Amino acid sequence: MANIGFIGLGIMGKPMAEHLIRGGHTLFLLTRSGVSEDLVALGGIVCTTPQEVAQQAEIIITMLPDTPDVEKVLFGNNSIAAGLTDSSEVRKVIIDMSTISPLATQQFAIKINELGHDYVDAPVSGGDIGAQNAALTIMVGADEAVFSKVKSILELMGKQVTLIGGNGAGQVCKIANQIIVALTIEAVGEALLFVSKAGVDPEKVRQALMGGFAASRVLEVHGERMINRRFDPGFRIELQQKDLDIVLASASALGISLPNAATTHELYNACVAHGGAKWDNSAIVKMLEKLANHEIYKRTE
Template sequence: MKIGFIGLGVMGAPMARNLAAGGHALLTSLNRSPLPDDLPAEVLDSAADVARQSEIIITMLPDTPDVEEVMLGEGGIVEGVQSTALVIDMSSISPIATEEFARAIRETGAGYIDAPVSGGEVGAKAASLTIMAGGAEQDFQRALPIMQLMGKNITLVGTANGSGQTCKIANQIIVALNIEAVSEALVFAAKAGCDPAKVREALLGGFASSRVLDVHGERMISRSFAPGFRIGLHQKDLGLALDSARKLGVALPNTATTQELLNACSARGGAGKDHSALIEALELLANNAISTEKA
């Protein structure tokens, strides 16, 4: 199958490699990221050109304006997409904007699935991503064999476009608040004179155990903040959460607090660090770093 893949960044490149390994021919139009040397893909001039030649078009872009430009801008997908094609947006963006993009694509006769992912760069490389989809059942079934080359836990959250994005926002709220909770616990323990590594080890055997405590707790202690998922991107996602909650009339008090901690990290030059570096904001407030170890 000819698959157009636009957005070959930290997540998109390994996802595209898995599609190529599955035997599919890849087409792309380069935005900010260059074509990786080991990725067999034909580079075309525009997203519209990619869409004209592709049976399925996948986008994996950083933010809502990026997707809008690629979907609806000059030389965008909507200009070239065939009525028999299927567009799968795997970016994490606004559910409300997603409805607009889906409507524009569906007016051409093509199908549209919003299918944001969770699992980070590690999951992208291992083809073990969690994929949260929104769209018509027939479009989901058509997309499923392709998504199975990139992920393991694949769920059609709802048949309305935007459902997948809403689920991803819920995911990002949970992840952010877990990171904040682990950060608070380790800062508290270290300030009290305990070894945070031993505290983490003990907690992994109890009800407080979590994937965040396991993976990101170790990052916090070893100071391994090379980005798997950048603070700047999590800021964006929590911004989407708070914006959507405001429109829905829903209070998200702890999400708002965690966003402020991410804002503090970003203000100090940490937007490009892994989101586990949120602990640095709490360490600053406590005037106590839990570790000075360098990985």
């Protein structure tokens, strides 16, 4: 059993840390808003700085909102890097499970390697439900040897844990996921809106299409939400918007033109302008509805 640090105990991080404790590990915990009683009751140990976490644990997991947050925890004041320097005789592993820039990730990994430690990027998909059920999909960027060392720990939190490639590859895979999910939601929105404004029952169409090439998890799950007008998350608009920020900034840096990701990002901006930051990401259809001056509704009862 290992000493594991866990920084960032939000809606995702808290259940993930809990699975690790229940898996028999000793957890060193830190989060901005204070560690919850539950985790302490289970045996979690509260720390006061990233530096302290990095001194105590041999594996340090971060689960934070965005790139600058990870950078600060890794290299800011009283940082993980400071803690690693204090304990330079042991080769420790940093696992960043946040969704952040793949280009920044590669730079972070190089710096951590230069300090004599290992880096793993391991962003997840599956949302808070996946985190609670230890059913996350985890996309890993790491050296194979390092991956072998931490695989069993990741498997306490996720069902599908895949090594995609070296450092950054986990984040690249997550970007691909976010492009496809956002654009497929937008596509399903265009299609169901067309159907409804043409006077046809969108639910019958959705069911008919599930048998052919239009079939997707998004048509199944998000399509149903659009038709039944249930826009409570799920995955929030503001997070989808932030992830598309990362997508487009990375595409700009790599010299790639992503026309539909760009257009779709603008529609998420519009959602936020209408107070939709906390809506489910399927609510992008509301912006298409505004333009068409028509709201999707079911014909069948």
